[in-house]
Amino acid sequence: MCRASRAGYTLLELLLVVGILMICAGAVAPSVMGMLANYHLKEGVQKAQAALAATRVHAVDATSTYQFRYEPGGRHFLAIPVDTDALSSPGPAMTPNGTSLAPSMFEAGLLPEGLSFQASASGATPSPAQTQAQMPAANDPGWTAALAHVPDTHDFAQVNWSDPICFHPDGTASDATFTVVDTRGIGYRFTIREITGEIFVHSLETGSH
Secondary structure, X not given: OOOOOOOOOOHHHHHHHHHHHHHHHHHHHHHHHHHHHHHHHHHHHHHHHHHHHHHHHHHHHOOOOEEEEEOEOOOEEEEEEOOHHHXXXXXXXXXXXXXXXXXXXXXXXXXXOOEEEEEOOOOOOOXXXXXXXXXXXXXXXXXXXXXXXXXXXXXXXXXXXXXOEEEOOOOOEOOEEEEEEEOOOOEEEEEEOOOOOOEEEEEOOOOOO
């Protein structure tokens, strides 16, 4: 006489399977989370690198010096012309050379959540006159006018900005160094060379380019 086949699994068997699945998930989770964190870090680094490169191009195209600033300890960054007096004059935004500044020639954005800019020692110290002329001021109508071209102006107006990293029409730039890091302390160092205006990105872990 044949026995009837089993209709299902016992509770013990189900608990055993669930336990095995949880163990497997626990072993895989750190690797997956690490991959996601690395993806967001690289996404932020690429975003900052693209903004710096665009700032350099804008300076050459508009034949006007541009300043790139970031928020030390925060996520904001922007790039606007240094000659903010021209922006505060009536009519369309123009450079001293008569070049019209389209909205696409103003860079502003945020790093992904969990990333931040960190200031590093700069290769060259600007003179007091340069610092005074380029640092934003709440009562500077030119700086206010420049921010008016940036989306979410109010958010960017409340930021404590870094010293300016300037890109000039002749392709030169300010010597500067800063980093983008995540909550794990892993990140990348950005270096801008004065003579060539080139932008280099190196991993803080490996130092690779």
